[in-house]
Amino acid sequence: MAKRVSLWNAGCPVARALDVIGDWWSLLILRDAFDGTTRFNEFQSGLGIAKGMLASRLRHLTERGILETAPASDGTAYREYVLTEKGRGLFLVVVALRQWGEAHLYEPNDPRSRLVDRDAGAPVARLVLRSADDRRLGWCDTRVEKPDVT
Amino acid sequence: MAKRVSLWNAGCPVARALDVIGDWWSLLILRDAFDGTTRFNEFQSGLGIAKGMLASRLRHLTERGILETAPASDGTAYREYVLTEKGRGLFLVVVALRQWGEAHLYEPNDPRSRLVDRDAGAPVARLVLRSADDRRLGWCDTRVEKPDVT
DNA sequence: CACAAGTGGTCTCAAGATGAAACCAGATCG
């Protein structure tokens, strides 16, 4: 689905990433995929998305190598959508969004889903940015280095 | 700008976060903001966004407490848009997107911007998800725990 | 096997979101 503007050729990885998953639905579809959803109808009823949109998004994510279709694991002739390695790489993006949402968008006691460690059952730790030599870095300890234009 | 569907009341922090910054332009605006952009015209020419859209997005981000307007730091009577504490919290989301883009969307030698440690000048380390007791966690080591519905 | 229901879509149409460009008021510059 051609966007009005394509960022595909941008020299910035953020822009290129958004070109692939920057629309309203893609990250929600991925969130559900990480949560175990695999079937068209599951996505559709879970998200309340229009079928046409869902078909278009799933096609797009598949073309971009984030999802792939596989024969249904329950033995029926239907297909299911599963995350590829590349798609699983987006897990941290979803986690970062979740942690920001938890920290800034809820009152302390609002009910909300939590991401927990499967073994311990405890909430996961907050993500932290570190330098190559393992110092903790904040936003202002970093800068963006433009590519060489030589 | 009311979206067709609002996710604001979702019990999922990911959905609620996307309700705020899930559209095509918001994360790009934030990326530029993290990169030091503060003025309307800077955003507009840097992104190639239509002025109406930009005004609408900036208003939205301001209403949601992610940006705020301040008197221009250069002494003129103009205003500038700066990130709030809440907005700076989105830094890790942008970093996660960047790292995924770098890892999966570029050929090894394609030129691209990099996020580097300001002191050492070296690229930052990859984000890692850890448990409360500091074990490294992968996607399948976690699960989403739904809120109590008692 | 016949038939109803479920799955995984496509197609169409109205409404909403977006891009482009004109226009404008106040601030700044020379």
Added chain:
DNA sequence: CGATCTGGTTTCATCTTGAGACCACTTGTG
């Protein structure tokens, strides 16, 4: 003071999205 820059608003044409009808194939039921 007039020209230009900044930070928008308004309007309009176009693209995207949501809702729902429709359809082919699969599965389940008797």
